[in-house]
Amino acid sequence: MPEGQPVDRGAIAADLERARRSLHELLGGASAEDFDRRSNGTRWTNEQLLFHMVFGYMVVRRLLLLIRVFSRLPDGASRRFARALDAATPVFDEVNYRGSALAARIYDRRRMGRHVDRIIAALQRRLAQETDADLHRGMHFPVRWDPFFTDYMTVEQLYRYPGRHFDFHRRQLTLD
Numbered sequence: 001m002p003e004g005q006p007v008d009r010g011a012i013a014a015d016l017e018r019a020r021r022s023l024h025e026l027l028g029g030a031s032a033e034d035f036d037r038r039s040n041g042t043r044w045t046n047e048q049l050l051f052h053m054v055f056g057y058m059v060v061r062r063l064l065l066l067i068r069v070f071s072r073l074p075d076g077a078s079r080r081f082a083r084a085l086d087a088a089t090p091v092f093d094e095v096n097y098r099g100s101a102l103a104a105r106i107y108d109r110r111r112m113g114r115h116v117d118r119i120i121a122a123l124q125r126r127l128a129q130e131t132d133a134d135l136h137r138g139m140h141f142p143v144r145w146d147p148f149f150t151d152y153m154t155v156e157q158l159y160r161y162p163g164r165h166f167d168f169h170r171r172q173l174t175l176d
Contacts, residue, residue, distance in 0.1 A: 005132075007135045007136075009127055012156070013128075016057075016124055016162075017120070018163070019057075020120045023113065029175070030046065034174075035109050039172045039173055040171075041172050042172055046175055048104040050104070050109070051100055051103055052104075053165070054115060054119070055103070056165035057116060057119045058119055060158055060161060061126075068137065071137035071138055071139050075140075078139035082139075082142045086142040086145070127159060130155065134155055135155045135159075137155050138152055138154035138155065148161050149161070
């Protein structure tokens with residue numbers, strides 16, 4: 001979206017709420033066997049993958065801080081940072097897998113819903129405070145880390161990212 005164009009905050013807020021409700025439906029409709037079953041196309045169980053889907057929202061909160069810093073620096077700073085992160089992709093992939101597997105023990109099926117409620121509420125509050133200028137700020141991202149990261153992303157695109165990530169992984173769940 002060209003700079004200066006108004007951002008549809010309502011659509012972003014609605015997508016955040018849609019995913020929050022969807023997660024609660026998934027959590028409420030799954031049995032213990034469903035949670036323990038392997039997902040389709042990942043090394044995670046359904047419960048671990050559900051946490052990873054929540055983690056997509058958690059990471060946005062941290063990335064918003066990074067984008068605020070890097071968007072004020074020369075473009076080359078975030079480009080070099082993204083390249084360095086891309087070079088560390090094999091390490092990231094292993095940490096991402098093991099971290100979600102371990103974190104699902106803490107934010108398990110009983111706690112995950114409350115956790116996502118808090119995260120999305122915080123994102124909603126932050127989104128409501130953003131100016132259009134804030135939402136148009138951006139930086140370079142490590143494109144090898146996630147299929148939904150692009151070379152350059154704005155704050156607006158970052159708010160839209162976790163819904164895409166959530167929907168992608170939702171298709172990998174093997175819940176009855």
